[in-house]
Amino acid sequence: MFQMKQMSHLDHAPSTPGKFKMEKSYSRLRWHSFTKLTFWSFVFIGLIYILFYRSPSSSPSSTVNPLPSDLSRRSLRTSSWGGPDWEKRVRASSRIRSRNGMSVLVTGAAGFVGTHVSAALKRRGDGVVGLDNFNDYYDPSLKRDRQALLERAGVFIVEGDINDVDLLKKLFEVVRFSHVMHLAAQAGVRYAMQNPGSYVHSNIAGFVNLLEVCKEANPQPAIVWASSSSVYGLNTKVPFSEKDRTDQPASLYAATKKAGEEIAHTYNHIYGLSLTGLRFFTVYGPWGRPDMAYFFFTRDMLKGKSIPIFEAANHGTVARDFTYIDDIVKGCLASLDTAEKSTGSGGKKKGPAQLRVFNLGNTSPVPVTDLVSSLERLLKVKAKRNIMKLPRNGDVQFTHANISLAQRELGYKPSTDLHAGLKKFVRWYLSYYSAGGKKADAR
Ligand SMILES: NC(=O)c1ccc[n+]([C@@H]2O[C@H](COP(=O)([O-])OP(=O)(O)OC[C@H]3O[C@@H](n4cnc5c(N)ncnc54)[C@H](O)[C@@H]3O)[C@@H](O)[C@H]2O)c1
Numbered sequence: 368m369f370q371m372k373q374m375s376h377l378d379h380a381p382s383t384p385g386k387f388k389m390e391k392s393y394s395r396l397r398w399h400s401f402t403k404l405t406f407w408s409f410v411f412i413g414l415i416y417i418l419f420y421r422s423p424s425s426s427p428s429s430t431v432n433p434l435p436s437d438l439s440r441r442s443l444r445t446s447s448w449g450g451p452d453w454e455k456r457v458r459a460s461s462r463i464r465s466r467n468g469m470s471v472l473v474t475g476a477a478g479f480v481g482t483h484v485s486a487a488l489k490r491r492g493d494g495v496v497g498l499d500n501f502n503d504y505y506d507p508s509l510k511r512d513r514q515a516l517l518e519r520a521g522v523f524i525v526e527g528d529i530n531d532v533d534l535l536k537k538l539f540e541v542v543r544f545s546h547v548m549h550l551a552a553q554a555g556v557r558y559a560m561q562n563p564g565s566y567v568h569s570n571i572a573g574f575v576n577l578l579e580v581c582k583e584a585n586p587q588p589a590i591v592w593a594s595s596s597s598v599y600g601l602n603t604k605v606p607f608s609e610k611d612r613t614d615q616p617a618s619l620y621a622a623t624k625k626a627g628e629e630i631a632h633t634y635n636h637i638y639g640l641s642l643t644g645l646r647f648f649t650v651y652g653p654w655g656r657p658d659m660a661y662f663f664f665t666r667d668m669l670k671g672k673s674i675p676i677f678e679a680a681n682h683g684t685v686a687r688d689f690t691y692i693d694d695i696v697k698g699c700l701a702s703l704d705t706a707e708k709s710t711g712s713g714g715k716k717k718g719p720a721q722l723r724v725f726n727l728g729n730t731s732p733v734p735v736t737d738l739v740s741s742l743e744r745l746l747k748v749k750a751k752r753n754i755m756k757l758p759r760n761g762d763v764q765f766t767h768a769n770i771s772l773a774q775r776e777l778g779y780k781p782s783t784d785l786h787a788g789l790k791k792f793v794r795w796y797l798s799y800y801s802a803g804g805k806k807a808d809a810r
Pocket residue numbers: 423474475476477478479480481498499500501502510527528529530549550551552553554555568569573593594595596646647648649650651656
């Protein structure tokens with residue numbers, strides 16, 4: 368380190384006539400360097416501590432106020448789960464009501480996609496138990512309202528973190544899950560520069576932890592999990608096919624999803640876990656995520672605020688393959704239905720197991736400017752467009768899915784175009800934020 372270099376340089380200082388004076392200032396310098404070194408060591412250790420032991424709670428406010436993260440860190444160790452009443456609720460929620468139904472553990476069940484998938488599974492008679500840590504990356508009251516929705520449908524969401532081994536083990540003790548739908552993750556591309564640790568915590572450490580428990584479970588469940596279209600990163604070949612290169616992620620978020628795909632390969636290879644990764648392409652719809660453009664454009668347009676519209680170099684269009692939530696749900700259910708059993712038992716592989724990756728997109732990229740025009744028509748307000756250069760901090764210029772593999776293997780066929788889907792989103796948005804008197808600006 369810099370200080371060390373300076374010290375060794377001083378060590379080799381030649382003797383001079385002013386030796387005594389030199390020695391004094393040398394020792395003072397050394398002492399000074401020593402305290403500086405100690406100081407920076409503390410800073411360094413502090414940073415490591417923050418990075419690795421930070422709680423999943425990840426709102427920008429918690430960096431200012433340490434209380435929320437302390438609270439949720441504590442809840443990772445001694446959360447409120449357990450006890451006979453709790454087990455009864457878990458069992459009731461996991462009850463299968465249809466012939467050939469499955470019992471599914473849905474992680475991230477209070478999230479946007481998790482809520483829709485849980486509700487759809489429950490509707491058709493499968494047993495569903497949710498798991499979510501309700502972190503405050505975005506307004507947790509939205510997650511609580513989704514939870515209430517699922518509660519009414521008969522789905523219990525266990526409150527806890529996927530990094531909590533004891534909790535996961537307990538869940539597998541109480542229910543012999545045949546499937547895991549793993550949707551819990553730290554999402555968002557730009558937020559990764561603010562809170563990189565939360566991506567490592569949920570998308571890497573949490574995923575490994577979940578797989579560890581799954582591989583030990585008897586029977587081992589089949590696992591379907593959410594990767595992301597962002598793994599295509601700087602890939603320029605369109606449309607994106609599953610075989611294209613995915614080794615140039617443009618954000619830490621993308622890198623953690625790519626890591627997840629490699630980790631999935633390992634657990635499939637060593638333990639015989641059946642694993643299906645789904646690369647979602649910009650999912651939108653009712654109960655969506657407030658950190659996504661279509662959502663905060665709607666909020667800000669209604670408030671008369673200007674919205675940032677990104678433009679690539681040379682006025683290039685930024686486009687997204689927007690995929691409506693109902694189409695994504697169908698793809699998730701078809702993945703669960705076609706997932707083969709895991710082959711291992713007792714933590715050991717017994718034979719080769721299924722390993723799949725699918726694009727789930729809409730196959731028609733739409734320029735973000737068209738998204739705004741659609742919203743203008745639906746909201747009947749004119750947007751104040753603030754054209755900005757696309758920053759090089761994670762967002763790519765366009766995404767476009769080749770879905771022929773999912774079409775063939777899953778019968779996946781998206782059927783909602785952007786305008787029709789936005790219409791349903793806007794209807795939900797207006798009723799949710801006006802009827803309940805909810806504050807749309809709460810993050
Ligand atoms: N929505 C999209 O456009 C999109 C696109 C590509 C991939 N994905 C992926 O799909 C999945 C679902 O996304 P979403 O849009 O519903 O996001 P979301 O943030 O609404 O849902 C994720 C849920 O997981 C929970 N969670 C996060 N970390 C957790 C942890 N350590 N333990 C327990 N729970 C935890 C959160 O509280 C949240 O409710 C994620 O894996 C995401 O990366 C989403």
